[in-house]
Amino acid sequence: MPELRKDPILGRWIIIAMERSKRPSDFVVDCHESQGGFCPLCPENERTTPPEVLVYGRGYGMPPNSPGWQLRVVPNKYPALVIEGELDKQGEGLYDRMNGIGAHEVVIESPDHAASFSFLPHDQMLLTFRAFKERIADLSKDERFTYVMVFKNNGKAAGASLEHSHSQLVALPVMPRMLVSELEGSRQYYSYKDRCVFCDIIRQEVQQKVRLVCENSRFVTLTPFAPRTPFEMWVLPKKHNSSYIEQDEASLSDLAHIFSETLRRLDTCIPGIPYNFILHTQPLRSRPLEHYHWHFEIVPKLTSIAGFEWGTGFYINPMPPEDACRYLRDMQL
């Protein structure tokens, strides 16, 4: 059983994957490994994944876990957290731990092994964002969970262990530290100004236009004022809303449109760029929050020449976001 452990100084929770414990010889120093030819996420290999929890596109009457799908969500075969069991919160001297209860799912975004997420057709991209909504809504029924992390690792340097385009959901019994800090920071701003800090950012960026990468009727993409890495981008809904799953179908469609344009600009600017994107949304079963605003953060993983973190939470970024924005905006799509 994996374990959740809390750092007693910072309050940061980490997962210790007890059963997958490695030996020192398992850690390779080289960063290149070739991938085998077999892909468990491809059509015809449905039986090699755990049974699907959500599927789109397969015709009526077709058996589950068979080909013909457009998108599948399956439990991770090697989950970081396990779904069965009690949290069993315990102290150990001054330390706090609990069982690693959670859900860990994989969203297979396309049946096409070679498809790049950045260049998915609109309908296919839309399915991904719909799947996020549907799975978060479903996982929120489990009272043990307080948050669902939704993220994508695109490219080996960004942590992807499989080539086939996919993203992940992790339902957690504790809040990730970054979200706690964001909720606190935005609450402080709200208590001082009586306005949502994200709404203020959007207003200023749409007016100044120096960090505005693209927009449509419901969304903006911007390079943030204080980005950690070159080409970091945030995608935000223009209308205040703290919860991703409150979006209707028209909003999801606009989100797919702007995401598609955003990633095509990025991938045209630096072909094959590895990146992570992460959904930031309110805690599960929270009432709507006046001070918080859901959004996606897209963070490229470039080599050491680029954005560098010194291990003390201090980043150096060799590219002003105004320059990054200009490069992205000038791309011919």
Place this chain on the structure above:
Amino acid sequence: MPELRKDPILGRWIIIAMERSKRPSDFVVDCHESQGGFCPLCPENERTTPPEVLVYGRGYGMPPNSPGWQLRVVPNKYPALVIEGELDKQGEGLYDRMNGIGAHEVVIESPDHAASFSFLPHDQMLLTFRAFKERIADLSKDERFTYVMVFKNNGKAAGASLEHSHSQLVALPVMPRMLVSELEGSRQYYSYKDRCVFCDIIRQEVQQKVRLVCENSRFVTLTPFAPRTPFEMWVLPKKHNSSYIEQDEASLSDLAHIFSETLRRLDTCIPGIPYNFILHTQPLRSRPLEHYHWHFEIVPKLTSIAGFEWGTGFYINPMPPEDACRYLRDMQL
């Protein structure tokens, strides 16, 4: 002039290196680059670095910036922050920025290009820790600075751009976010328990012995209870002290001894392992703090198989620290 910018939600400061701004084509996706044959940190090449600000080991009467030294500290030739100028703090709408004033220095830990920091002789290792103390003390006289970050990037994967063993000091006009969080967290613990959380950790670890890698009369090395990565280690003084530069020569010598043993254990366990180490100490010119305890954190940088951060401050670590500790302790040195 570089710029310091603050994230309006998290309060996180980042450095934008305006003048070193890159074009998209400067960002390479491949992580392997060969290094040229010329090393600016080697003896005989002293004139290719800015003039030294501290030197150990060169005989009396020898000219500065000439060979014969055991350790040199020089300003970084490509500094992230610049020493000349005013902070000129300004708002831009809801954002905060200031000029990127600071100091960025390189500690060349040995004249030997091929020397590995982990295997430096004791006297040479001691010079490094003495240089940290002397440079922090000197930089603290500049009232513009509030903190000096001291860190080492060992190996290309950990961000080292030069092979020749070196560490870095960055004097900052703002506090790094991680330090702010640590100071807050430890203050909360103190206000609740009236004890230093680090002192409590040391007490528990020395008694339990399951995460105690090594110790000597003044220091302990342990694998923390909630480590971000396999083989993460903390080196802490046994006696409560919040300030690195308050150490006397006997303590620096014991620190060099335990660091040497700690890194030799790590490097024997996984030869050539890339890592960062970072000094955590109190803010400059602070009075002694009852709730804070200076220490070093050593964080290996392993490939995606190992310790993985999901971009939301949530880490998964495939190796329990009790296992890592056992491997490290069992190494034959």
